[in-house]
Amino acid sequence: MNSPLWTLDEIVAATGARVGSGFAQATGASIDTRTLEPGDLYFAIKGDVHDGHDFVPTALEKGAAGAVVSEEKAPAFASDRLIVVPDVLEAMRQLGVAARKRTDARIVAITGSVGKTGTKEAMRLALSRQGATHASVASYNNHWGVPLTLSRMPRETEFGVFEIGMNHAHEILPLTAMVRPHVAVITTIEPVHIEFFPSLWGIADAKGEIFSGLEPGGTAVINRDSPYFERMKAHALASAAGRIISFGEHADADIRAERIIVKPDQSIVEARVFGELITYRIGTAGRHIALNSLSVLAACHALGADLALMALTFADLKPPVGRGERTMLSVGDDEALLIDESYNANPASMRAALANLGSVELNRQARRIAVLGDMKELGEKGPVLHEELIEAIEANKIDLVFAAGPLMQSLVGRLPKAKVVLHAQTSAELVDAVCAAIRPGDAVMVKGSLSMKMALIVKALKERYGASQAAHALKG
Incomplete structure (x- = not known):
């Protein structure tokens, strides 16, 4: 039987908390009462929209082992099962640091402009076949996601896989210092969050921060195909890394x-x-x-994992919801293919999604339909980067385009009028038109930045036409 995730003594030792009566041990950790499980330690962190302290009663009613609250807010609650600290987020960070300190696990950290989550999931799958593996949930890669993932790491963990993200320079530094990876991976450098950086060189430098947290003698894994390879390599050489492994198609x-x-x-x-x-x-x-899978090979090689066994696991890899998930829709007496890329978007991932749509083989009368939303945080380059998508649309023989958002006007203005079905300001305005347009045999791909809420269209298509996981694509 596994030991508890956290005992009272461990929590107090890590955070210096003042603990009320009724708390014994925790079996999990949570910041969200909607997904909280009995036995979880609930952290009442303050977010951009909600203050977790507002949900402390709900957490305790749902069976939380205890609630971590701030000294300032503690008087509003009964003392039962309270863990009182000066700052809740800092306490979660301290517990994460304690989790990292107590583990003997081999740790991988992953960053990059594109492909972090997919690579993390591939790494998790590959390593889980070779030992007890703990990994970030969804895209928990920021200032609260990383410490939460660390604090959830069981002491029996053999491999840990952490995704680390950033919007600005110097955000990765404290996160990689907490994770202290044995292997650090940079997937690629692209103009994502470019409005917050003077150039792509700045993004490369910000991503290169991940190597600063490497354990002495650790391994840096870098994309050799990137024009910023030497820049990232310089960051690795300035770190405690004992080895650099490159991956890609470069000779x-x-x-x-x-x-x-x-x-x-x-x-x-x-x-x-x-x-x-x-x-x-x-x-x-x-x-x-496929290219990012090379970085998984590199990391697993550095960890001493069985590469032959690991390669076999790739066959079981499926795209996460919103990141390429394929669903068959029942349309009339036939089916249509839905490719859900709605989670987020940037120029590189948008081109990749259009290429995937282009690779689908269709019956003669069927069409490739792209439903595209604005790509955000591109700064003054936004209009041009949207306009340049026309090359991928033409190269991949996209038949029809639906577009949402003001930035998409730059693309729509260059497309042939017969190709553009509708351009609207919001995804909600596209829902009815997209649903009405689908015909038997079609393949439709939906993608846009998270704030564009393109998932509304995916949900509507599934509700209208039914949905089942695609075991195959449409064949000509």
């Missing part, structure tokens, strides 16, 4: 893709790992996914 990459075959519902990769040929199948489509 000098340590882990090099020799051949990538992208099919409608899978990808096949032939790669050389320090000269040794390995071939594997990935259970989801996408050239970018």
Whole structure:
């Protein structure tokens, strides 16, 4: 039987908390009463919209082992099962640091402009077949997501996989210092959050911060195909890293893709790992996914994992909801394919999503339909970066386009009028038109920045036409 996640003595030792009566031990950690499980330690952190202290009674009613509250707010509650601290977020950080200190797990940290979550999920899957693995949930990669993930890490963990994100310079520094990875990965550098940086060089420097937290002798994994490879390498050389492993299609990459075959519902990769040929199948489509799988090989190689066993696990990899999930819709007497890319968007991921849509084989009368929302945080380059999507739309033979948001006007203005079905300011205004447009055999892809709420369209399509996981793509 596994030991409790946290005992009273451990919490007090880590945070210096004042503890009320009734608390014994915690089996989990939570900041959200909607997903809280009995036995969880509830952290009443203050967010941008809600103050977690407002939900303390609910957490305790739902069976929380205890609630971590601030000294300032503590008098508003009965003392039963309260853990009182000066600052709740800081206490969660302290508990995360304690979790990292007590574990013997081998730790991987992942950042990059694109592909963090997908790479994290591939890493989690690969390592979970070789030992007890703990990983970030969803995209818990920021100032509260990283310490929460750390504080949830069981002491029996053998491998830990952490996603680390940023919007501004110097945000990764404290997070990687908490995680203290043995392996740190940068997937790629793209113009994501570019409005907060003077250039892509600035983004490369900000991502390079992840190497500062490496354990002495640790391994830095870097995309050799990136034009910013030398910049990232410099950050690795300035850290405690004892080794640098490069990946990509570049001739000098340590882990090099020799051949990538992208099919409608899978990808096949032939790669050389320090000269040794390995071939594997990935259970989801996408050239970018295939390239990021090389970074997983690199990290697992650095950890000493069994690469042959790990490669077999890629066949079981499925895209997360909102990041390429495929669903078959019942349309008339036939089916249509829905590709859900609604979680977020940037120029690189948008091009990759359009390429995936373009790879779907269709019947002669069927159409490829792209439903696109604005890509945010691109600054003054936003209009041009939207306009440039026309190249990917043409190259991937997209038949119809629905667009939402003011920035998409730059793209819509360049597209042939026959290709643009509707341009609206919000995703909600597209829902009825998109649902009405779908015909048997079509393939439709939905993508946009999170704030554009493109998931509304995905939900409407599933509700109107029914939904089942796509076991295959449409074939011509």
